[in-house]
Amino acid sequence: MNGRAVSDTVMQSEREGNICEEEADAICLTVNSTLEHSSSVFRAISKAAGGGNEYKTAYVNARKNVSHWLSRGEVLVVDVSATELRARYVFLVVHPDIHHLERAYRSVFHEAAARDCSSVVIPGLGCGAIGNSVQSTCTVACSVLYDLIASNSLGSLKVIRFVDIKEAVERQFAIQLSEKFSLKEGDPAATAENNNAVWQYAKPAQEVQQDDCVICLSSLSSTGDVCELSCGHQYHVQCFSNYLKSANSKKCCALCGKFFDLPLGDQPKEATMTISKNYKMKLPGHENSEFTYTINYIVPNGIQEASHIRPGRPYSGTHRICYVPGTEEGKQVLRLLKFAFERRLIFTVGDSITTGARNQAVWNNIHHKTNVSGGPQKYGYPDPDYLTRVKEDLAAKGITVDMLPSDMDI
Structure with a gap:
């Protein structure tokens, strides 16, 4: 067993044969998109x-x-207190792919804290059938845990155990726990870790350009190593490392705006997006469409995060119903909107331009149609350019068709 203690929280990694027999307030298992277990897991948990x-x-x-409908990374909570399991809850996590690992681990910790759990047992979510690498799974888990501890957001959780039957997963959890929670800023090992983050997105510059680093405004050739992004723009390695650690970093080139990583916004984590088909509704301008997609967004009231306009202050949530035509282009736009929602880009927290109300969940500059009719002036249809315009809005946020998961459901 390998363990780390930070503040009052104990984190452990160990190898066990059967997570179903673990003793904790909550244990985690994965299920498919229809919330079904594999036959072997169902037999084990039932036994x-x-x-x-x-x-x-x-x-x-x-x-x-x-x-x-629960999407990748969301959690179904099963109360098993009336069974012989040595847990109060089983958290069934919808199989996360690489794009939804962070959401999966955040969902687990959120559900545990919401139910006053003091201990939780978690496997390497998404390893195996989904094809995530062991390193990415364990790295994301420990990064999420680090963020939650730093923001004091774990609630009653005191013991977090990473348990997996696969030795490689257990070993990687031990490595990531050690690296994430043992290094101090300024240590040589910490510097190496920061620089490793740089090389995830950039390569060493083969020929340093005769230009200034846009971050520090000093000549690229004046001091330090230089890295180059895929777009061709160069930065000092240390400057780029600091940029990556910035809370407001959008993972895009500061010069041209091209994204070098999947964008992630600050939409409240508790927001939900529900999609349905209405076969009786016809949108003006799309009368030949068989149905209309209806999107139901709910953002509950909450407390602002560090990246919001007034951190620590309460904000008011919102409820919006939006409409997208059931055409091929409409389906593509809906998939883009769903992916943008999962990347926390649809909403943010700020002051409403239309009402002047402060500390509100507001749109994040991605156009939506909240009325069936009335045209653009009433945020409705007909609007021949809407689908093109919303794709441009999404591209400006870094969301494009080429990055959509091939198996993404709507």
Whole structure:
């Protein structure tokens, strides 16, 4: 067993044969997009729960309470306190791919804190069938944990155990826990870790340009090593490292705006997006469409994060219903909007331009149609250029068709 303690939180990595037999307030398992277990996992959890239908009953009851379709990285909570499992809850995580690992781990910690759990057992989410690398899975898990500890957002959680039957996963968890929670800024090892982040996105400059570093405004050739992004623009390695660590870094070139990593916004984490088809509704200008997509956004009230306009202050949420035509282009736009939502880009927190109200969940400069009719002046249809315009809005945020996961559902 390998362990780390930070503040009052104990983190451990260990190898165990059966996570279903672990003792904790919550244990985590993964399920597919229809919330179904693999047959081997279902047999194991059912056996540990008593050998009969104890777990199946709890699982079916939990599914009955699902109010919206769960996407990758979201969690279905099963109350198993009436079974023989040594846990109060089983968190069923919808298989995350590489784009949804962060969401998955944040969802687990959020659900645990919301239920006053003091301990949780987590495997390497997304390893195996989804094809995520062991390193990416463990790195993301420890990075999310680091952020939550730094912001004092773990609530009652005191013991976090990373358990996996695969030795490679357990070993990588131990490495990442050691690296993430043992280094201090300024240590040679910490400097190396920071520079390693640079080389995820850049390469050493083969020929240093006769220009200034746009971050420090000093000549590129004056001091220090120089790195080059895929767009061809160059920076001092140390300047670029500091840029990556900035809370407001958008992971795009500061000169041309080209994204070198998937963009991530500061949309409130509790926001939900529900998509449905309305076969009775026809949008003006799209009368030949078989149906209309209806998007239901809900952003609950909450507390502003560090990147918001007034950190630590309460903000008011919002509820918006939007419409997209059920055409091929409309489906493409909807997939882009869904991906932008998962990257926390649809909403932000600020002051409303239309009402003047402060500390509100507001649109993040991506056009939506909130009315069926009335044209552009009323945020409705007909509007022949809308789908093109919203794709331009999304591209400006770094969301383009080429980065959509091939198996993305809507």
